[in-house]
Amino acid sequence: MTISHHDLAADINAQRPNAPFRPVRFAPVEIALETRDDGAILLTNKQPLQPLPxxxxxxxxxxxxxxxxxxxxLAEPEGDGWKRISYAQARASVDALSQWLIDRNVPDDRPIFVLSENGINHAxxxxxxxxxxxxxxxLSAAYSLMSETCAKIRDLTQRFEPAVIYAADAQRFGKALSVAKPLCNAIILSDAATHALVDACFDEALGTPPSADVEQAYARVTPDATARLLLTSGSTGVPKAVVMTQRNILASGVLWDQVWPFLADEPLTMLDWLPWNHTAGTHGSFSMVLRHGGTLYIDDGKPVPQLIGRSVRHLREIRPNVMVNVPRGLDMLVACMEEDPSIAAEIFPNLQVIIYGGAALLPTTLLKLEQLSVQATGQRIPVTSSLGSTETTMPATLGWWPSQSLGTLGLPGPGVEAKLIPDEDRYEIRFRGDNITPGYFRDPEANQASFDEEGFLITGDAVVFIDDKQPEHGLLYAGRLSENFKLSTGTWVSVANVRERLLEELHPLVSDVVLAAPNLHELGALLFLNLAQVRKTFPGLAEAAQAQIAQHPDVLAAINKRIQHYNAIFPASSTYIARALILDRPPSLDESEITDKGHINQRGxxxxxxxxxDRMYRANGSEGDCLLFGATR
Structure with a gap:
């Protein structure tokens, strides 16, 4: 028995409000589909990409x-208010910093590392x-702050030889600076000279008078010049540096603006925490605001229990009209709105659309977002998603219509060609277009392996059509090709589908699931607890250590009941959870169990x-942190 989109969506669709969607000016949906002799499908947008402006x-x-x-x-939190910089001030500061870089003979073949989180100076x-x-x-701040050894900083410094390294707070990032400096002899730039390794202070660099050299260097930059180097997550090995040209960034913006023309209808105001070392943050929110002359409020909150309150407080104050987020952020925002309905009443009236990516959104979260927006405004908020990667600059596909289907990834944007290659009951998807990276920095082997004979980027992602007979309804995510595995019976396990449905059943007690294991006789699940939610659900465990919680009878009973309910719905050998183990420690960044984006690395x-x-499969009965559910029906 397979888990289809329609199986998952039927109950939720029946509960969705019957209210109209908010009237947002989207482009028409016009898609061309060509089926080749070998069964591959070429899916393109009939609207060509407009010339780069x-x-x-x-x-x-x-x-x-x-x-x-x-x-x-730009604005960033400062005290009880906001530190702001205008467009004129930003232009003057950027030119001064460019002159400072020129004066120090910083070459164009060695990158500038930024270790710090989002901030005005960073931008x-x-x-x-x-x-x-x-x-x-x-770079992800986690590489510097959450690693005991700064091993990734060491590796990246040796491979890419930065000419300048910027850390806003040199004391806080001191360990990483001490690891990197001897390896590359970079100029260390910081907001203050609070560390012996600091070579220059940011305010001094801002005081550099620009000369004609800046304009001459500016004029030499073409659309094919390298602008950014963004790292992949490293879930399949060491992170690769993706080359982002000016053309990639500009084309990504143009295709987005073509299908979301409403972005030009009113001044754009956004509040965003997504880190700029990821394409969603830097090529989504940041670039979107810059293109449209809007205002970006840099959120110092994020979707973790100790910081979500700051995000909610900022949202109530700023009232953005576009939100870019990840599913976990929307899950936590909905939970806050349910506890305090006034949050929805303040946020939704000004919000035109929500777009998310990076993972699947729980159908219950989408349902609640619609219900809460109807309560606040009488209309459903359009909630849409996209499919993209660091290599596609974000996005490659996206939604530009108020979808009646749950979880759609949308369709290719203007100028994007999607090649869909049949793979059993799904399609491997590949992309080609001006928004697609030309390759990886200093990595010819990866370049050769990542593009096919027609120049399409090999994504490793799989998709299906929501409706094979009506492709204009969009695509659904069907997992990573490399994640799926066979049991010893020869049965294939569709990891993305099983994981999504199981997580929905275990929400909010479990934050992530890893399915085990290739070539074994039955399906097992390793469970990472959401400690904050477990302690909230079981107040008596507020002070308990994670190892104790993982074996507590009340926690085991709650998870046991939910998995039994899941198994009753999905009893096939490819979906039935025969055994589960509650893990007693969170996934490790240093050991590559989790990426800096917060995504679980199944193989890691x-x-x-x-x-x-091994212990889970040797267990003869439910004991300690292990649960058994009997044989598949």
């Missing part, structure tokens, strides 16, 4: 600095480097937790 991203900064000089471009440095042809590589967990998998 500018030569490089900073042309937008200069345009808005002239046309709306006093408009706030200014990125724009200053890119506008004169120096690539910038923002199975490798690191091999002893736990």
């Amino acid at each position: 500018v030569q490089q991203l900073c042309d937008y900064l200069r345009k808005h600095a002239q046309e709306r000089p006093l408009q706030t471009f 200014l440095l990125q724009l200053a480097a890119m506008q004169i042809g120096i690539p910038v590589m923002p 967990v199975l490798k690191v937790r091999a002893a736990a998998v």
Whole structure:
């Protein structure tokens, strides 16, 4: 028995409000489909990509600095308020920083590393480097702050030899700076000289008078110049540095604006926490605001229990009109709205659309978002998703209509060609277009392996049509090709489908699931607890250690009951959970069990937790942290 989209969606669809969707000005849905002799499908948007309106991203900064000089471009929390910088101020600061980089002879073949989280100075440095042809590589702060050894910082420094390393707080990032500095002799830039390794302070760099050298360097930057180097998650090996050209970034923006023309209808205001070392944050929210001369409020909250309150407080104050988020962020936002309905009443009236990516959204969360928006405004908020990767600049497919189907990834944007290659009951999807990276920095082997003979990017993702007879309804995600595995019976396990349905059943007590294991006789599940929700559900465990919680009878009973309910619905050998193990520690970044994006690395967990998998399959009865559910029916 397979888990189909329709099986999962039927009950939720029946509960969805009958209210109209908010009237948002989207482009018409016009898709061309060509089926080749070998069964492959070429799926394209009938609307061609419009010509690039500018030569490089900073042309937008200069345009808005002239046309709306006093408009706030960026704002970040400061005390009880916001520190702001206008478009005119940003233009002046970016030019000064460009001159500073020129004066120090920073080359264009060695990147600038940014270790810090999102911030005004971070943004200014990125724009200053890119506008004169120096690539910038923002890194996950977790590589510096959550790693005991800063092993990834060491590896990246050795491979890519940064010319400048920026850390806003040199003390806080001191361990990473101490690891990197001896390996590359980079200029260490920080907001203050609080560490012995700091070579220059940011305010001093901002004081550099720009000269004609800046304009000359600016004029040399073409659409094919490298702008950013963004790292892949590293879930299949060491992170690769994806080359993002100016053309990639501009084309991604143009295709988005063509199908979302409403972005030009009113001043764009966004609040966003998504980190700029990921394409969703930097090419989604940041670039969207810059293109349209809007205002980006940099959120210092995020979807974790100790910080979600700050995000909600900022949302109530700012009231953005577009939201880009991840499913976990929307899950937590909905929970806050249910506890305090006034949050929805303040946020939804100004919000035109929500777009999410990175993982599947629980159908119950989508349902609640619609219900809450109807309660607040009388209309359903359009909630849509996209399919993209670091290599596609974001997005490759997206939704530009109020979908009646749950979880759609949308369709290819203008200028994007999608090649769908049959793979049993789904399709492997590949992409080609101006938004697709030309390759990986200093990695010819990866370049050769990542593109097919026609120049399509090999994504490793699988999709299906919502309706084979009506492709205009969009695509659904069908997992990673490399994740699925066979049991010893020869039965294939569709990891993405099983994981999504099981997580929905175990929500909110379990934060993630890893399915085990290739070539074994039955399906097992390793469970990572959502400790905050478990302690909230069982107040008596508020002070208990994770190892104690993993074996507590009340927790075991609750999870046992939910898995039994799941198994009753999905009893086939490819879906039935025969045994489960509650893990007593969270996934490790250093051991590559989890990516810096927070995504579980299935293969990494199975490798690191091999002893736990072995113990789970040797268990003869439910005991301790292990649960058994009997044989498949």
